[in-house]
Amino acid sequence: MKKLISSLIVLFLLISCKNEISKNDDSIQREPNSFAIIIHGGAGGVTRENHSKEQQKAYSEKLQEALNAGYLVLEKGGISLDAVQAAIMIMEDSPLFNAGKGAVYNSEGNQEMDASIMDGSNLNCGAVAGVNHIKNPILAARIVMDSTSHVLLSGKGAEILMKKNGLVMVDSSYFFTEKRFNQLRKMQGKEQTLLDHTSYIENENLIDDHKFGTVGAVAIDKKGNIAAGTSTGGMTNKKYGRIGDSPIIGSGTYANNLTCGISATGTGEYFMKTVAAHEVSNLIQYKKMSPKEALHEVLFNQIGALGGEGGMILLDKHGNVYWDFNSKGMFRGYKKSNGENLVEMFEINSEN
Numbered sequence: 001m002k003k004l005i006s007s008l009i010v011l012f013l014l015i016s017c018k019n020e021i022s023k024n025d026d027s028i029q030r031e032p033n034s035f036a037i038i039i040h041g042g043a044g045g046v047t048r049e050n051h052s053k054e055q056q057k058a059y060s061e062k063l064q065e066a067l068n069a070g071y072l073v074l075e076k077g078g079i080s081l082d083a084v085q086a087a088i089m090i091m092e093d094s095p096l097f098n099a100g101k102g103a104v105y106n107s108e109g110n111q112e113m114d115a116s117i118m119d120g121s122n123l124n125c126g127a128v129a130g131v132n133h134i135k136n137p138i139l140a141a142r143i144v145m146d147s148t149s150h151v152l153l154s155g156k157g158a159e160i161l162m163k164k165n166g167l168v169m170v171d172s173s174y175f176f177t178e179k180r181f182n183q184l185r186k187m188q189g190k191e192q193t194l195l196d197h198t199s200y201i202e203n204e205n206l207i208d209d210h211k212f213g214t215v216g217a218v219a220i221d222k223k224g225n226i227a228a229g230t231s232t233g234g235m236t237n238k239k240y241g242r243i244g245d246s247p248i249i250g251s252g253t254y255a256n257n258l259t260c261g262i263s264a265t266g267t268g269e270y271f272m273k274t275v276a277a278h279e280v281s282n283l284i285q286y287k288k289m290s291p292k293e294a295l296h297e298v299l300f301n302q303i304g305a306l307g308g309e310g311g312m313i314l315l316d317k318h319g320n321v322y323w324d325f326n327s328k329g330m331f332r333g334y335k336k337s338n339g340e341n342l343v344e345m346f347e348i349n350s351e352n
Contacts, residue, residue: 030318031338033222035074038321038334039066039087041097042213043265043311046329048346056345059096059331063343066090067335070219075337080227080261081119081142083219088115088138088231091215098213100136103175103233111175112240113233114247115141116152120226120255127247128162129154135168138231141247143167152247213331214246216263218255218315226315228253228261228277234268244268250278257317259284260291266303266310266327274302280312291316295324 041063051059070087074080092100103111115137116127126145129152134140140162144153153161163169214232221227230253232246245252245268252268254277255261262277271277276298283294291314299312304326311325313332321334333343 030220030224034319034337035071035080035220035222036315036319036321036334036336037067037070037074037083037087037217037219038313038315038323039063039070039091039215039217039332040263040265040311040313040323041066041091041215041331043325043330044213044309044327046327046331046345051345059345060343062091062094062096063331063333066215066217067333067341067343070217071335074219074221077222079223080219080221080225081117083221084117084217084227084229085138085142087217087219088215088229089136092136092138092231097215098233099215099231100233101175104235110172110240111233112238112242113137113231114243115229115231116247116249116253117141117145117229118227118249118253118255118261119145120228120257120261123256125151125249125253125255127152127249127253128158129243129247130241131155131158131162132172133159133169134162135170135174138229139167141229141231151249154243214252214265216246216253216265216313218261218263218313220261220315220317220319224257224317226255226257226261226317228255228263228315230263230265232265245271245276248272250275252277254278254281256281256285260314260316262312262314264310264312265330266325267308270303270306270308271310273306273308274298276303276312280314284316291320291322292324295322299324299326 066087069090070083073083073086091097095102098104103113111132112130114129118125124145126141128137128140131137143165216230218228230246234244251272252264259281262280264271264277279298280294283289283297295312309327311330314322323332329346331345335341
């Protein structure tokens with residue numbers, strides 16, 4: 001009888017151990033040759049009340065265009081880095097977002113743009129910060145990654161290298177919009193900045209005055225390689241030379257095939273203080289948290305506790321998409337090879 005009881009106890013322990021291992025099992029494989037892309041266009045005071053039907057349609061269509069551009073690269077067998085780059089370029093070329101063409105003005109009346117990109121297969125990455133005349137900063141970040149031994153270049157040095165590499169350079173007039181410049185004039189002389197997702201005039205309804213943001217993309221290609229990228233113009237009336245989290249690898253952008261790819265948007269200083277994107281990856285890898293749990297922990301218990309706001313998009317190594325934000329809303333969307341396609345802007349939805 002004692003032997004039987006002992007055998008049952010051993011069997012129970014073995015089953016329990018097996019179940020625990022299965023719960024944290026990393027051997028689950030994604031569908032062969034599957035691929036996906038997820039994007040964001042900024043988080044913050046994104047509410048239905050502050051957007052007309054025309055504005056909602058404009059943002060939705062541009063987000064879908066960005067998704068389609070990245071998806072097409074993946075569908076044709078292209079790599080995730082190229083897909084991320086393609087999606088972000090669509091948003092950089094649109095005045096709707098605070099990146100590239102829609103970049104906001106700093107306290108000196110100029111644009112200073114930041115961008116970064118990362119390859120999850122080998123942790124290679126590149127970034128630029130404080131550039132003024134590069135039409136598509138995400139392309140500059142890619143050149144830093146592919147053509148130099150550095151990770152981050154800034155200002156004139158970055159622009160000199162980009163000219164040598166044949167990137168399209170533009171005059172500052174390319175970034176000018178009268179209404180955005182007037183918004184800066186209202187804030188100059190005040191010791192405050194304006195996040196890209198916040199309107200200076202409460203309940204302001206004009207799309208040109210209400211650019212929501214920093215843009216980002218994460219993709220996984222048919223080979224299972226993950227890439228992530230982020231691009232921004234920063235904050236209206238920011239101090240000359242201020243750099244946020246978007247070009248900081250591990251804060252605003254991170255990709256690792258062992259875990260996930262992430263792009264962030266929000267109050268950059270808090271994402272830097274918490275090394276937010278890398279923290280999420282670490283919680284998944286070492287604490288065995290689910291992506292949903294890890295995003296919530298960082299956004300609400302770390303960034304939110306410090307007074308910061310924003311959101312993050314995440315694509316895990318199995319091709320599953322996630323997002324979360326502690327602000328009122330976030331422009332976001334995803335498209336997968338299984339036919340799923342979604343664009344959302346307002347209501348909080350921490351996981352698809």
